[in-house]
Amino acid sequence: MRTRLRVVDDGPGLLAHRRDTRAGLLRRRWALRSLAGVGALLLGLGASVLPALAADTGLKGTVKDPVSGSGIAGVSITVTGADGTPQTVTTAADGTWLVQVPSAGKYEVTIDQTTLPDGLTLADQSKVTAKVNVLSEGRVQTVLFKLAAGTAGEGGTAPSADAPASKWSQIPQLTVDGLIFGIVIALAAVGLSLVFGTTKLTNFAHGELIALGGLSTYFFNGVVGLPLILSAALAVVVSAFVGGWVQNRYLWKPLRKRGTGLIAALVVSIGLGLFLRYFFLFIFGGQTRSFDAYAGQAGIEIGPVLITPKDLISSTIGILLIALTTFWLLKTQAGKATRAVADNPALASASGIDVEKVISTVWVLGAGLASFSGIMLGLQVGVSWQMGFTILLLVFAGSVLGGLGTAFGAILGSIIVGLLVQLSTLIIPTELKYVGALVVLIIILLIRPQGILGKAERIG
């Protein structure tokens, strides 16, 4: 074994990996992995380009509190191999556990629920024992046990998606979930589509406007301590100003004046998005956090459907915002001017429309709507640094489906994408629901590239 020069004294520095002893490297990798996606990503780009080490064969995992996300110590886990010899371990202070096994093969991992803290139980009672296949020697397979609030035997408060018996009876619930998710996507897609319509910019940094809305609400709410509703209103104003007006005035307007091409602008937006995402990570940290109010709200039953009041109210506001935007586009002078610019900027300009003013309005409007989309998303699943980028591709899918550049198409397309994402879980595993929507995006482009409401034209 080749021991590198220096043993680093403190902190899991990213580049410190390279110089560590191998044992140290393994330990650090371990620590980083537990930082979930962020860790994996940074690790991937930093250290794992080095040859992997001949790690021991085994099984590992982390038992986490579903609310706080912190690890739970002292939970008993038993691993049984094909030969029937059980090995029992308890989780460490950070909730991690590791069992080394002699060879690759099939193992059964059982969690002892009596060792869980009071008030916590497995989210799915049928998954007390996980069957795991260790693929190859030298591989440490992760096993997850999802916990939920509740006591053993009661089934916890996990979403009803875990009950496969009544699969088709979930259709009403999934439809409502899909509509709500569709509204979230539509709010973001209107801005994306209007900006594309008026400036032909394919904005890959639009997801960061969604995150800006969610994160600044968290800032006013969680850090400053204002009530959530006031925070949300402030966040929309701030995002519309900073994300819309300032961004357009100091970045995109000068670029248009310089005559920067469309593809160059697209690449610029990718750079901007990358910068903003990691800036958010830098400021906010890698966790997913909830607003201080309405986090674990109980649902109310309306017929066959369970809906939380916060979702009901926020999606009603969302619908109102979309309706107002539609009204504005159809009936007001400024809205008509916007559609004129989207149709033909040169002609609009010649007819006395101030094109730059229209574009500026569109940016402010789009950023404001996107920020509300981020707030809705934050209410549903919490806010995190990459919340916008996660759904950006679905926003694109919605816009393209409806016809890129048309606001009404974007709304329609987004609702369809939202429904599709939720309803597809009837057929495909929940974790792959976004994949289904993206596959549909590709198929739509094959059949009807201009989208549902787009004009057919020969492009390219």
Add this chain to the structure above:
Amino acid sequence: MDWLSIFQNSFTQMVGVAAVVYCLAALGVNIQFGYAGLLNFGQAGFAAIGAYAVAVLVVTVGWPLWLAIICGVIGSILFGLILGVPTLRLRADYLAIVTIAAAEIIRQVARSVTLNDYLGGSDGISGKYAADWYALNPFEGIDFFVLRFSKNDLWVVLNGWALVAIIALLTWLLMRSPWGRVLKSIREDEDAVRSLGKNVYLYKMQALVLGGVIGSLAGVIFAMAAQSVQPDNYATTLTFYVYVIVILGGAARVFGPIIGSMIFWFLLVFISELLNNAVRAGYISSDILSTDQIGQVRFMLVGIGLMLLMIFRPQGIFGDKKELALDER
């Protein structure tokens, strides 16, 4: 401040495994984006196909390495065809959206729990990837002034740069052939080429597939070097890094991606090492910047770098601005 160690790491990584892998991916993107003007943002997906082909076929199934590589290449050809058919007749930004979506599909499928038994979930697959190939290595590790490679790394790097040289030579030959001239003229003015009776669609498809195959080779080398694949290594950030490399070095230049990759990795490692050392030595207060956050600063710098390059010097270091009439499509 440990200057020797800073320079050691920076210069080693300048020609190291990451530089080779990203250089290969960038050579592919250079054909697509640089020469043909195609916005392929799914290079990470192509690389993932190459890497996973080797991982699944060699480690899990037990096929020989060469057969697995051929399967990876075939897989990337099919992937390119699937992406190209719906999008190459459309405007350039549609290709960008579809390719980025397709690469995400691949990553999310690869890391799904559903296929855990085949693709290893978010942990990926590690094991013996290329034992026979490593056994061919006649060299020992190197530790010469600022260059420092272990035995295996040195073998990967030597083979990798040799592959880069071959592909660069091929690119050079291709681009001065009639085929290459048609490709470049498609980038300049598609309609003019079409009016000359060339099948623009076919040429674009060939460029997309060729660049994708080179991208899959990047994934193969990545998997062989790391002896593991992890799905999150093939996230969109890989593609974004590759674009920075292509634009930095100069698009539509044979040596652009090579120089770009070297400079990119030198700067990236140098900056993070410098910050790391500065924080440890107390020059930067750990309240402002902790060592954990250096990776984040690195990404921010890449983002800003990409923006500034595209705005102020889209032709990169060696490019020719006249070669970059990428627009009006």
